[in-house]
Amino acid sequence: MAQTDVTAQKEPSFLQAIVCMLGVFIAISLGMFIFEIHIHTLIFLCLLWVGGHAAVLGYTFNDIQQMMNKGISNALPAIYIFILIGMVIASFMQSGTIASLLYYGLEILNPTVFLVSGLILCSVMSITTGTSWGTVGTIGVVLISMAEVIGIPLAIVAGMIVSGATFGDKLSPISDTTNLAAMSAGTHLYRHIYAMLYTTVPAFVLTLIIFTLIGMQYSDRVLPVQEIALIQSGLESVFQLSLWVTALPLVCMLVMSIKKYSPVVSMSCSIVLAMLIAIIYQERNIIEVFNALWLNQPGNTGIENIDTLLGRGGIYSMAWTLLLSIMALALGGILHQAKFLSVILAHLIARIKRIRTLVATTILSGLASNMGTGEAYVSIILNCQLFKDAYHKAHLDSAVLSRSVEEGSTLTTALIPWTTAGAFYAATLGIPVLDYAPYAFLNLLNPLVSIAMASLGIGLLRLHPR
DSSP: OOOOOGGGSOOOOHHHHHHHHHHHHHHHHHHHHTSOOOHHHHHHHHHHHHHHHHHHTTOOHHHHHHHHHHHHHTTHHHHHHHHHHHHHHHHHHHHTHHHHHHHHHHHTOOTTTHHHHHHHHHHHHHHHHOOHHHHIIIIIHHHHHHHHHHTOOHHHHHHHHHHHHHHHHHHOTTOHHHHHHHHHHTOOHHHHHHHHHHHHHHHHHHHHHHHHHHHHTTTTOOOOHHHHHHHHHHHHHHOOOOHHHHTHHHHHHHHHHHTTOOHHHHHHHHHHHHHHIIIIISOOOHHHHHHHTTSOOOOOSSOHHHHHHHTOOSSGGGHHHHHHHHHHHHHHHHHHHTTHHHHHHHHHHTTOOSHHHHHHHHHHHHHHHHHHHSOHHHHHHHHHHHHHHHHHHTTBOHHHHHHHHHHHHTTTGGGSTTSHHHHHHHHHHTOOHHHHGGGOHHHHHHHHHHHHHHHHTOSOOBOOOO
16 A cells, blocks of 8 residues: 655644643653553553644554554564563573572672672673663562562662663663664764763762662661571472572573673573473473463462562563553654654754753753653664764764763663663562662763763763864
8 A cells, every 4th residue: 555755744843743742741640640540551542642643744544553663663672572581581480590599699698788789790790791671680580589588678679770780781882772872873882882981980889879878777687597598498499409500591691692692592592591401400391381481380489479489470471561662662653753752852952052951951852752752772863863963063072972862861761661671670670660760870860970070071072183
């Protein structure tokens, strides 16, 4: 069927673009916080609202549907990872990988340094693997279960996990968002990482200090020795817990990620290895192991919380998140391709006169784009395209653009409930986004540090004269 020539459509006016975007934000904010309407329903209503605005511009139903399709297709790699993460978690549960990490982790528990140690551990893992989602889905799950034993509020722990996972994902040379930002801004990958060090390291140090101070509040906690012994005994009754064997799937994923294999490949290999360990070493029923990849079943240690933990994972467990992501991506596809977002941003860029304002606007634009499109990938590409000329005219290195875009897009996506990242973290950790967001200190501080440094003229890499 022939489609309307998109170039022939009328571009939205600034007023219409503002009305369209305000409608989305008002519907979601009032619906969620005042009327407590389910987020999936709200996204559907926003699709009708934005689709109606696109129709007013002259787009046909087929045009609008193609915009939605393209919005989804652009994020297919993220959707594949959604599915794989569910299987990674389930297979790691079946193989005893998570159980072993929990068992030995309980032996070295120290409430005072738990938050700082967890932050460093998540940061190192996400740097080496290049994936914040993989970090949250593996080590993050273990840390949440350990914190529950100690008695540290889970919202604080989830904020720590997200901070560490985001730090590594932002700086890792094998991270998809890191590579995407560098490519979209037209700068070298390692130049981009070098530029990010200026703002990310100070923010990370501040985050370490904050979690150290918070951790001191729990220094007088008495570890529940009997409860820990009961948990370890329960795990021993169900699993063989040799780390030399059970840690192999995690090592496999780490090594393949370091060697720059695709996350899809490294995760798939770790799933297969974990299944083999579950079947051969743990002597699990082969049918049960295969079925667990679809929907894992609770453990049978006799300890309710641990059994619930061991029953996490599987493709089906990601259904809520996956459906929300697909709907949000479809919404973002219309907003982006019908130029509602670009018209607003172009209007703002034309009024920017100072470098600090340019950096701040770029970061805020990333936040707004994440809220509108539900996906950091689209936000990164869109904002690099929109701000590239403005940074060039300001004689700023493209790495400053890529850095600012990441700080507005990669960092804030975890703080918004309906983005793919926010929905995934909430589903995986079992903590709502709005509960952990106040404690995701790196995500909150890094953009502010970047704006402050730009105001002081620090870390503003200039274009080299030719």
